[in-house]
Amino acid sequence: MDVLSTIDTFAWIFWLLLILVFLVIEMLTVELTFLMLALGGIVGLVADLGGAPLWLQVIIAATAAIALVVFLRPRMLQRLQRSADTRPSNVEALLGLEGEVLMTVSRVAGQVKLANGDVWTARCDGDTRLHPGAHIEVARIDGATAVVRARGQETTS
Structure with a gap:
């Protein structure tokens, strides 16, 4: 078995590790960027499970992550800030x-x-x-x- 077929066979492990790393970083930063990247990784994992070649998985995951960062993240941040307590303090x-x-x-x-x-x-x-x-x-x-x-x-x- 050659290297590329081995990588392609075990790509799902790479996607799971990448998703896990992004989620841990998101828990530490709480800025929603790494959450969007983790969701892009989930899309890449789904593409792998669907049988897409590795190069296509990466393109699909990157496209999904960029789209989520650009379109979904600002709306989520706005919704989080809207619910913040705006009463004066101190x-x-x-x-x-x-x-x-x-x-x-x-x-x-x-x-x-x-x-x-x-x-x-x-x-x-x-x-x-x-x-x-x-x-x-x-x-x-x-x-x-x-x-x-x-x-x-x-x-x-």
Whole structure:
């Protein structure tokens, strides 16, 4: 038995190994490119099981993989990103959040309780003073201090 017929006989093993390698890489990267290549490998395996010659199997698998990467992958990525949580988090979630002054807030110090239940050290820009019970909203966060303003007041920064 010559080398080419041996390769042709055991090509299905090559396809299975290639599919397995692509799937492992996809699990590590999660970018869907290697998933498309693995699907192209499955098409090549089906062509082998259908009796196609090796050169045709490679062409069919490559064509299928390229078509999947170009046409299916962008749609899948778009669908995955569409279902992502778009709510603001961390500091962005605090901006504009309303609250109430607990201790007088000046340009140096103060304390507020936000609508989410968090108690923050706070300060105001300028010479404004906010007294306990005043309703405020968060203008920005400076480190661990909330810079607040009276609710409905615009900032100039």
